[in-house]
Amino acid sequence: MFHIFQYQPLRxxxxxxxxxxxxxxxxxRPVAFAQIWKSWFSSHSLLGxxxxxxxxxxGAGKTTVGRIVGQKLDCPVIDIDDDVLETTWNMSVSEKxxxxxxxxxxxxxxxxxxxxSASGSVISLSGxxxxxxxxxxxxxxxxxxxxLDVPTTVxxxxxxxxxxxxxxxxxxxxxxxDILQFRKQFYKRxxxxxxxxxxxxxxxxxxxxxxxxxxxxxxxxxxxxxxxRSSRSGRSMEEDSHKYFSDVVTQxxxxxxxxxxxxxxxxxxxxxxxxGLIEATYTERAQVxxxxxxxxxxxxxxxxxxxxETAYGENFSxxxxxxxRHLAGNQFLLELFHGPTASxxxxxxxxxxxxxxxxxxxxxxxxxxxxxxxxxxxxxLDGFSRLHDTDRQRIAVVNFFPEDGVSPxxxxxxxxxxxxxxxxxxVKSDFDFCQTAIKQIFTDSDFTGFLTVEYGTAxxxxxSINWARLLPQIxxxxxxxxxxVLQGIISFGSPVDICIPxxxxxxxxxxxxxxxxxxPIRKCICASNENNVLTDFIRTGxxxxxxxxxxxxFSPAVDILKSSNLERYLHLIAxxxxxxxxxxxxxxxxxxxxxxxxDLLGKLQQDLVAGWCSEEDCLAAIHSVYSTTGYIxxxxxxxxxxxxxxxxxRTCPIIISSTAHYSKFAPAILRALRIAEINQNPLSQLHLLxxxxxxxxxxxxxxETLKKTGNGxxxxxxxxxxVLMGHIETLIQNHFM
Numbered sequence: 102m103f104h105i106f107q108y109q110p111l112r113x114x115x116x117x118x119x120x121x122x123x124x125x126x127x128x129x130r131p132v133a134f135a136q137i138w139k140s141w142f143s144s145h146s147l148l149g150x151x152x153x154x155x156x157x158x159x160g161a162g163k164t165t166v167g168r169i170v171g172q173k174l175d176c177p178v179i180d181i182d183d184d185v186l187e188t189t190w191n192m193s194v195s196e197k198x199x200x201x202x203x204x205x206x207x208x209x210x211x212x213x214x215x216x217x218s219a220s221g222s223v224i225s226l227s228g229x230x231x232x233x234x235x236x237x238x239x240x241x242x243x244x245x246x247x248x249l250d251v252p253t254t255v256x257x258x259x260x261x262x263x264x265x266x267x268x269x270x271x272x273x274x275x276x277x278x279d280i281l282q283f284r285k286q287f288y289k290r291x292x293x294x295x296x297x298x299x300x301x302x303x304x305x306x307x308x309x310x311x312x313x314x315x316x317x318x319x320x321x322x323x324x325x326x327x328x329x330r331s332s333r334s335g336r337s338m339e340e341d342s343h344k345y346f347s348d349v350v351t352q353x354x355x356x357x358x359x360x361x362x363x364x365x366x367x368x369x370x371x372x373x374x375x376x377g378l379i380e381a382t383y384t385e386r387a388q389v390x391x392x393x394x395x396x397x398x399x400x401x402x403x404x405x406x407x408x409x410e411t412a413y414g415e416n417f418s419x420x421x422x423x424x425x426r427h428l429a430g431n432q433f434l435l436e437l438f439h440g441p442t443a444s445x446x447x448x449x450x451x452x453x454x455x456x457x458x459x460x461x462x463x464x465x466x467x468x469x470x471x472x473x474x475x476x477x478x479x480x481x482l483d484g485f486s487r488l489h490d491t492d493r494q495r496i497a498v499v500n501f502f503p504e505d506g507v508s509p510x511x512x513x514x515x516x517x518x519x520x521x522x523x524x525x526x527x528v529k530s531d532f533d534f535c536q537t538a539i540k541q542i543f544t545d546s547d548f549t550g551f552l553t554v555e556y557g558t559a560x561x562x563x564x565s566i567n568w569a570r571l572l573p574q575i576x577x578x579x580x581x582x583x584x585x586v587l588q589g590i591i592s593f594g595s596p597v598d599i600c601i602p603x604x605x606x607x608x609x610x611x612x613x614x615x616x617x618x619x620x621p622i623r624k625c626i627c628a629s630n631e632n633n634v635l636t637d638f639i640r641t642g643x644x645x646x647x648x649x650x651x652x653x654x655f656s657p658a659v660d661i662l663k664s665s666n667l668e669r670y671l672h673l674i675a676x677x678x679x680x681x682x683x684x685x686x687x688x689x690x691x692x693x694x695x696x697x698x699x700d701l702l703g704k705l706q707q708d709l710v711a712g713w714c715s716e717e718d719c720l721a722a723i724h725s726v727y728s729t730t731g732y733i734x735x736x737x738x739x740x741x742x743x744x745x746x747x748x749x750x751r752t753c754p755i756i757i758s759s760t761a762h763y764s765k766f767a768p769a770i771l772r773a774l775r776i777a778e779i780n781q782n783p784l785s786q787l788h789l790l791x792x793x794x795x796x797x798x799x800x801x802x803x804x805e806t807l808k809k810t811g812n813g814x815x816x817x818x819x820x821x822x823x824v825l826m827g828h829i830e831t832l833i834q835n836h837f838m
Contacts, residue, residue: 148176150220153315154240156288157249158281159228159268160259162304166249167225169308177222181214181230189213194227203269211236219243229269231287241291245318247311248292250389252377253281255300289406294318295392299373321345321398323365326568329672330359330686332679346399347460350453350569351467353562354543358686359679360669361568368393370619376593379583383422384413386583387576390618394572400459408459412451416441416487418801423448423577425584429730431754432745433590434738435581436797438762442514443800444658445608445760446480449565449573454484456569457561458492466558466837468829469498470542472535473564474604475507475658476761478525479514479806481563486520497522497836498563499829501535504528504817507657510765510783510803516815517806522836526828530820531651533663536564536605538822548826556833565607566665574611575618581756582620590754596623598755600745602737603627603635604659606666608758613670613708623753625709628744630654633713634662640711642697644689655719655736655769658761663689671697674704712744719743723763723773733770733795735763762800764790783807 153170155163164180171178179185182194190197190209198206211233220243231237240246257277260268270280294314298307317323326344344352349361370393378386387409392402400408413422419439426434440447461467471481478500485498502515504527515525528535542548543560552558565571578599586593599622603609609627616622629636631652638644646662654660672682688695697705714722722739726732734742738759749755763770767786771779774793780786784807791799818824 148174148221152219152244153223154244154246155225155249156231156246156292157251158256158284159265160256161249161251162307163225163249165304166307166311167223169304170311171223173312179219179222180225182227185217186210186213198269206269207232215239231291237291245294245315246292247294247296247314248288249298250295251298252380253278256281290403292402293397297374297377299377302373318397321396324396325364326361327364328355328357328359329362329668330357330679330683332677346395350457350460351561353567354540358544360566362669362672367614367617372593375619379587383580384409386580390576390579391572404459408452408455411455416451423580425581431751433754433756434759435756436759437577438759441802442479442483443762443765443803444476444480446476448577449570450480450484452573453563453569454488458488458496466495467561468558468833469561469563470539471498471500471563472532472539473500473502474532474660475511478502479518482515482518482523486523493522499832500525501528503531503535506531506653506660508766510767513783514806517809524832525815527815527817528820532661533651534820536665538825541822542826552833556837558833558837565605571607571611574608575614578612578615579620585754594621596621596753598624598626598749598753600626600628600741600755601758602656602659602741602760603629604661606664610666610670626744626748627709627711628741629713630656630659630740631715632660632662635664636711636713639705639709642702645694647693655716655766656740658737674701710748712748714740714743720773723770727774727795731796733763735761736766736769737761764800764803
């Protein structure tokens with residue numbers, strides 16, 4: 102068996118003599134002392150007895166990068182090919198491969214790994230080591246596996262220039278590209294940390310990225326969350342306690358009523374890192390972006406990959422998940438309706454339930470509270486009903502929606518999506534009441550404490566006030582830009598505008614976050630319907646609800662007056678001034694309005710522009726687009742289309758978020774298409790629309806949902822927070838007790 106240990110000097114140094122030496126050096130040469138101490142501490146605190154194990158395809162630069170990392174840490178460097186395999190076999194790796202063939206080579210290579218042991222070293226694996234499960238499991242027991250993720254096209258170019266002609270798996274009829282693609286599944290299985298390596302990136306830079314990634318991996322304290330209503334200078338001891346990703350996923354809302362945001366902001370990817378994702382699939386892009394935003398101490402990379410595959414693998418009708426379609430001129434549609442419930446909410450709510458189930462403790466039951474203006478309800482019910490049986494027994498969800506404030510098909514969806522752990526409750530009010538009531542319930546410590554003590558049940562949120570809801574939305578905005586680059590519409594670095602139908606500001610905030618992370622978005626255009634409080638605010642800085650009444654429109658998902666996620670954005674541009682944010686939103690709650698300072702309004706207007714659309718213009722846009730292209734927009738997308746037409750300057754492409762499938766709003770669509778007689782049965786309406794043969798076709802998930810029988814009843818309650826509390830307690834008793 103191979104044993105390689107870090108070399109230790111033989112000279113005996115006692116604690117007293119060490120202290121004396123350090124003191125002399127510190128006094129005589131303080132700069133030198135600081136550099137030596139920093140170097141020693143960096144190496145020993147970073148590695149300890151663990152190994153840094155570099156993994157990746159042949160040509161990824163593992164050997165070169167390993168040597169540089171080893172030099173920086175002043176520790177042994179081991180190359181598995183040169184120092185282990187060839188030493189064991191007394192022949193070159195290529196000779197061994199030629200002698201025994203691919204299958205036997207992998208076994209021999211794995212046996213050598215199983216006999217190998219090292220401590221405190223940097224180890225460069227061979228490209229095929231990860232294909233031997235037992236050998237890799239042995240290596241992981243005492244190491245942090247770092248995946249050097251290099252784009253396949255770059256690897257192929259490097260191997261060609263290196264004149265590599267033998268690689269495990271290469272045979273007549275099997276291309277090098279196929280082999281590299283096949284191996285990715287093994288790399289994804291074993292890595293703890295991913296380091297993105299672009300085409301021309303120097304090995305020295307990659308080595309620094311490896312060290313930074315290992316430091317991040319070992320220090321979850323770097324990625325904590327704060328409330329939008331707290332400030333670093335004024336937080337109490339209780340508020341100052343660290344909150345991690347797993348905490349904010351389960352807690353949802355901060356105790357002071359604010360929303361959680363990352364204390365150090367979002368990570369930024371370099372242009373080279375983004376370009377490395379141009380040819381990646383949607384799920385590959387999602388994993389890279391979410392790995393950057395979720396610390397592995399909260400969710401390990403391998404588990405995150407499993408969750409992403411579960412969320413997006415088979416639940417979406419389009420293999421591209423979020424395809425970008427050319428509409429006309431410089432306008433492109435980001436189709437966000439291919440999930441099971443036909444709206445953009447599926448992107449978060451197919452993923453978040455699995456994140457939630459992983460993060461929560463096993464000692465408590467959880468009831469998820471949701472307020473919806475239409476699309477969130479069916480999406481959250483569907484998402485949480487897909488959990489494993491054991492998770493459904495300890496996690497339930499209740500969805501509150503305005504009984505008369507959603508479309509007939511949306512209501513049918515929410516009722517049909519009810520399961521043994523997922524219920525819908527209609528409220529005789531509007532969405533703003535539902536959302537405000539849930540916030541009040543969360544901050545009622547007497548009620549939440551009672552539920553915990555009496556029933557062993559905690560409350561959590563799945564609305565976009567939950568930080569985890571925003572992350573998957575960042576992914577599709579970034580992916581849309583990369584798709585335009587892939588299609589040759591733009592080159593990377595060229596700007597685009599984004600236009601989004603906006604109500605609660607979550608989707609818009611996610612686009613802005615994508616911009617912060619390095620996607621070249623020029624303008625974020627906020628599109629309102631006749632409930633245009635956000636448009637007025639962005640134009641004037643005055644958020645004024647006095648005298649406003651919510652208007653029921655053809656685009657109910659944006660029939661919102663109080664935009665919750667705006668609080669996160671204002672906290673950001675106010676330099677995390679939690680006291681100011683608290684003042685503004687307390688004033689909004691108590692007096693119905695606030696005015697943004699002039700300097701902050703200036704910052705806001707550098708990021709955002711806004712417009713609104715009337716009901717007549719919405720229907721006219723649907724008719725016009727169908728007449729000229731054969732494509733049917735849903736009512737929300739039509740709102741964005743109208744605003745985009747008015748506000749874009751046509752100097753760059755504009756991506757319009759198509760947030761829902763038109764099937765969900767069949768009566769309005771039929772009216773827009775000028776069909777006089779409309780059957781009131783939702784299923785009949787969909788069949789009528791399908792007869793037009795338009796693009797996109799009728800949504801498969803909606804048809805299946807509306808064909809379901811049973812689960813046709815739902816509860817309806819008065820607009821009273823105490824009544825909602827009563828429903829919550831009853832549901833907990835029925836499900837968990």
